[in-house]
Amino acid sequence: MSIIKNISEIRERARKKIEDGAMTNNYGLDKDQAVTVLNEALATELVCVLRYRFHYFAASGINSAGIAQEFLEHANEEQMHADQIAERIKQLGGKPEMSPAFIAKHSHSEYVEGTSLADMMREDLIAERIAIETYREMIRYFGDKDPTTRRMLEEILAKEEEHADELADLLFAVTPSSGEEDGKLYFKDEAQATAENQSPDSDKTKATLQGKSNSAK
Numbered sequence: 001m002s003i004i005k006n007i008s009e010i011r012e013r014a015r016k017k018i019e020d021g022a023m024t025n026n027y028g029l030d031k032d033q034a035v036t037v038l039n040e041a042l043a044t045e046l047v048c049v050l051r052y053r054f055h056y057f058a059a060s061g062i063n064s065a066g067i068a069q070e071f072l073e074h075a076n077e078e079q080m081h082a083d084q085i086a087e088r089i090k091q092l093g094g095k096p097e098m099s100p101a102f103i104a105k106h107s108h109s110e111y112v113e114g115t116s117l118a119d120m121m122r123e124d125l126i127a128e129r130i131a132i133e134t135y136r137e138m139i140r141y142f143g144d145k146d147p148t149t150r151r152m153l154e155e156i157l158a159k160e161e162e163h164a165d166e167l168a169d170l171l172f173a174v175t176p177s178s179g180e181e182d183g184k185l186y187f188k189d190e191a192q193a194t195a196e197n198q199s200p201d202s203d204k205t206k207a208t209l210q211g212k213s214n215s216a217k
């Protein structure tokens, strides 16, 4: 038995207000509020694009080439998120806000330049952690009332988690404290593997570090 009870009414409604495109009468949320929530996410992504791109150009020197490449990749992925969100705002009948003043005011994360490579990575990691927490909130908000937006946000969240994980790996590989001295290198997920690995001077640790810095390129 069909679960659609009132197909003739639905057909009639579909014929009316066709200029609303994908937006139908039974959209489960306040449309304006949904657009506001998405515009804040859009502002956050655009700030992330700018911050990562700045970090890409600011990271210079032979030792930071791999990390600069990582910044560029993240910048491009944040731009893709921004595009997806802007597209969805349009589908909902809203206006994607891209004015610099709006972006600066409504972004969840901040634009921080950082003063060293480690500092840049730390700021990026903080911004990713803010994005992760706010995307989780947004996913709960859209829930089953707007599954299309929820699924889009779930995909973006998975990518932000990946970004945060990569940054944490890189950050803890570069620095035990400031990142500006040739101190001991440390990987939080490898330090306790074997007693040998706990010494930064062991051959095995050196080999692991080499592999890690290669994989960052």
Ligand SMILES: [Fe+2]
Pocket: 045, 048, 077, 078, 081, 156, 160
């Ligand atoms: Fe993003």
Ligand SMILES: [Fe+2]
Pocket: 048, 074, 078, 128, 131, 159, 160, 163, 164
């Ligand atoms: Fe990200």
